[in-house]
Amino acid sequence: MYRFDIVVGYIASLSGRSGVLELALLGLLREAPVHGYELRKQLVLRLGGLRAYSYGSLYPALRRLTRAGLIVEESGQMGQPAKRARKVYRITAEGKERFDEMRAEAGPHAWDDEGFGVHLAFFASTPTETRMRILEGRRRCVEERREGMRSALAKAGEQIDRYTRQLQQLGLDACEREVRWLNELIENEKKESGP
Amino acid sequence: MYRFDIVVGYIASLSGRSGVLELALLGLLREAPVHGYELRKQLVLRLGGLRAYSYGSLYPALRRLTRAGLIVEESGQMGQPAKRARKVYRITAEGKERFDEMRAEAGPHAWDDEGFGVHLAFFASTPTETRMRILEGRRRCVEERREGMRSALAKAGEQIDRYTRQLQQLGLDACEREVRWLNELIENEKKESGP
DNA sequence: GTTAGCATGTAAGGAGTTACATGATTTT
DNA sequence: AAAATCATGTAACTCCTTACATGCTAAC
Numbered sequence: 001m002y003r004f005d006i007v008v009g010y011i012a013s014l015s016g017r018s019g020v021l022e023l024a025l026l027g028l029l030r031e032a033p034v035h036g037y038e039l040r041k042q043l044v045l046r047l048g049g050l051r052a053y054s055y056g057s058l059y060p061a062l063r064r065l066t067r068a069g070l071i072v073e074e075s076g077q078m079g080q081p082a083k084r085a086r087k088v089y090r091i092t093a094e095g096k097e098r099f100d101e102m103r104a105e106a107g108p109h110a111w112d113d114e115g116f117g118v119h120l121a122f123f124a125s126t127p128t129e130t131r132m133r134i135l136e137g138r139r140r141c142v143e144e145r146r147e148g149m150r151s152a153l154a155k156a157g158e159q160i161d162r163y164t165r166q167l168q169q170l171g172l173d174a175c176e177r178e179v180r181w182l183n184e185l186i187e188n189e190k191k192e193s194g195p
Numbered sequence: 196m197y198r199f200d201i202v203v204g205y206i207a208s209l210s211g212r213s214g215v216l217e218l219a220l221l222g223l224l225r226e227a228p229v230h231g232y233e234l235r236k237q238l239v240l241r242l243g244g245l246r247a248y249s250y251g252s253l254y255p256a257l258r259r260l261t262r263a264g265l266i267v268e269e270s271g272q273m274g275q276p277a278k279r280a281r282k283v284y285r286i287t288a289e290g291k292e293r294f295d296e297m298r299a300e301a302g303p304h305a306w307d308d309e310g311f312g313v314h315l316a317f318f319a320s321t322p323t324e325t326r327m328r329i330l331e332g333r334r335r336c337v338e339e340r341r342e343g344m345r346s347a348l349a350k351a352g353e354q355i356d357r358y359t360r361q362l363q364q365l366g367l368d369a370c371e372r373e374v375r376w377l378n379e380l381i382e383n384e385k386k387e388s389g390p
Numbered sequence: 391g392t393t394a395g396c397a398t399g400t401a402a403g404g405a406g407t408t409a410c411a412t413g414a415t416t417t418t
Numbered sequence: 419a420a421a422a423t424c425a426t427g428t429a430a431c432t433c434c435t436t437a438c439a440t441g442c443t444a445a446c
Contacts, residue, residue, distance in 0.1 A: 018433085048366060120362055121359045149243050160243075163380075164241065164243065185358075216405085251408070252406055280413095282425090
């Protein structure tokens with residue numbers, strides 16, 4: 001049925017893992033086959049400089065995905081596989097499946113800064129239902145952070161120095177802005193999917 | 196001159212380390228002796244919910260600081276040291292020295308989100324010179340992030356989907372706000388220290 | 391021909407979390 | 419006396435970075 005080593009590799013390499021990077025890589029490769037170096041530049045661009053990821057993370061991740069059978073190495077030229085030539089990766093059918101699965105399962109780590117950013121980058125092709133769940137989860141998450149900051153600020157007069165207070169105020173503003181933005185997005189989603 | 200084990204302990208436990216948590220702990224303990232559990236609550240409050248730190252980080256950190264001789268365990272009651280009683284820690288003279296040293300040396304990791312937040316929390320007792328260095332470093336850092344986002348947004352029309360673009364716009368706004376705030380702080384510092 | 395940038399990869403280590411285990415103290 | 423919360427601690431694990439090592443390819 002299944003080759004033991006592949007199954008074990010799959011379980012070992014991708015099940016315990018939150019896999020934000022893996023998700024991002026699958027998402028990028030779903031659009032077109034790319035090589036590692038280029039993938040990193042795409043990540044920087046598409047995640048808006050929020051997150052860089054070093055090559056020390058990138059290449060091992062590509063290897064894990066390959067071992068799991070989610071992507072394959074499209075050896076650019078036949079014949080001589082030149083030791084340090086670029087390796088173009090292509091997503092497999094299982095990779096696409098897994099990508100959709102990961103989006104559908106989107107849980108708590110899809111609403112932290114990093115996970116949310118990655119999920120958002122592929123929103124155009126995400127089902128409305130999943131989009132809503134992520135947006136609402138993110139909103140809850142940001143609202144919680146906002147409340148934490150508010151309560152910290154409320155106790156601020158006494159203990160906290162004015163510099164920290166101002167920084168917290170900046171953070172609070174940012175939270176409020178994001179919540180407003182999320183509210184708009186969620187309203188739009190409802191309008192578009194509703195009637 | 197120095198006891199070998201203490202010196203080794205010191206080098207081993209605090210030299211290779213960026214030590215944001217250690218800095219925060221020393222800073223809090225400089226104000227008053229506190230026990231671990233309480234320190235964590237203080238961290239949440241003082242860092243404005245930006246950073247929580249689990250006990251799995253906190254207690255080992257306290258142990259490292261103790262081994263390095265920067266803090267000491269003030270066994271609350273004499274006599275029976277009750278297995279799981281609270282341990283109140285007090286900062287030592289060396290601890291205070293080290294705290295000032297760490298602030299004075301404030302380098303690149305004092306201007307990332309976390310490090311900056313911690314340094315700011317103790318700004319009231321930070322020398323003007325150090326304050327300026329940290330504020331200007333932070334400004335440079337945020338300006339860089341801002342430029343990264345701007346250039347990502349500039350290329351946005353083509354590749355990036357509108358959701359990500361909007362998120363990047365939020366991030367860009369936040370950067371701009373912070374830079375403006377930092378500019379004000381820096382101007383004030385100059386006025387106060389100048390004439 | 392040598393510098394700069396493209397491209398891939400690995401080993402070691404840093405900084406933290408989670409999950410667990412224990413016990414003291416207060417509240418219900 | 420049970421439940422909640424306070425309080426301390428450890429081991430295993432996760433995820434990532436740094437520093438290094440290698441080699442290709444284009445430009446000057």
